[in-house]
Amino acid sequence: MTHLTVELLGDYADGLLASDASRAAAAHLAACAECDARLAALASLRAHATAAPRAIEPPGDDLWPSIRDEIVSRGARANDATARRDIPRWRRAPALAVAAAAIIAVASSAATLLVVRGRGGETASPVVTGPAPRDTSGVAASPVRSARDAIVRYAALARDYDRTAAELRAALDAQRGTLAPATVATVERSLRTIDAAIAEARAALARDPGNQALLEMLTSTHEQRLDLLRRATH
């Protein structure tokens, strides 16, 4: 006689067998004392599990004082972390800060070149330009003083950014024939640099969503992109 495996006995006891298999197992158990004894042992084991006390007081010293102390000390460390969040992330991420500075320099240089644009022959000689790229978000360009201000400024920019950028890009493409090749090359190179900085800032912000300094930098680089396109098309 082939006996029932432990797996089959277990599934039978757990009610997991299909009806046909369950009937077959029951028929075998009725005829096989050995398997029936093993089922009884399994039932006894399950009784042990069912009867196991659900609560056991920890032996030894009371655990609460150490739990309380750990909670309090973590709370103190959390306060320190809050203070650290006031330090702009890009001061703690030098590579990103350098990239941000480079973006500002490149955009400024491109704007400088455009003032003297014309057909053929222009060189990238530095010329003093007007004011630094203006704030196009509609929010006063005073220093952002709160996270809410940063969010409002970015939201205002985001509302029309894609449409505005697309229109300016189309205008630039339409005017390529009127611009010196060196100017076009400079503008394109500047746009690529700005786009790379935007991508990097977005990735950093995705990793650190609450970082106000990153949001401000992202907003500024988007504004500089729009400003560059406006200067190139006017």
Add this chain to the structure above:
Amino acid sequence: MPLKLDEAVHPDGDLVARAQQGELGAYESLYREHVGRVYALCLRLSGDRERARELTQDVFVRAWERLDSFAGASAFATWLHRIAVNVFLEGARSETRRAARVRFAGDAHEPAAADAGIPAAGMSPEERIDYERAVASLPAGLRTVYVLHDVEGYRHGEIARLTGTAEGTTRAQLHQARRKLMEMLSR
């Protein structure tokens, strides 16, 4: 005064609300009420008293940190139980990685001793001690599945999800655990 329905369903409601406001005294009351349950689970899962004490502390610290996420959809005890299982499994995974790097010959594991004060419930003290010792002696993976399924009542699907394994694997491990326990208890 008749008990309000919400208090019957969530008897810890007031204490939880006060703890969520940062009241450590209320949280201590919750600790006193639930520590036995948490320790029992940690003891059976780990098979070691000292480890169970460490895990119990970890559970209550984590629960404090996540109190804001307790919305009352389940009983506080159930929510705490889930945290305990997760804390144990995370620790077990870390321990597996550590042990894979450092192996000691003859590193004998001492199962939870009979003098851990485990009370008998419907069986003789000797039977209870033999059973608990046998469970503690199971290999870690088998013990986890056995305790979660047969003692704590988890279904295979949930055990598989928690342990990151397939349901077929947890069923095979349960059968293996039961076989080993029956052999030990029949001696």
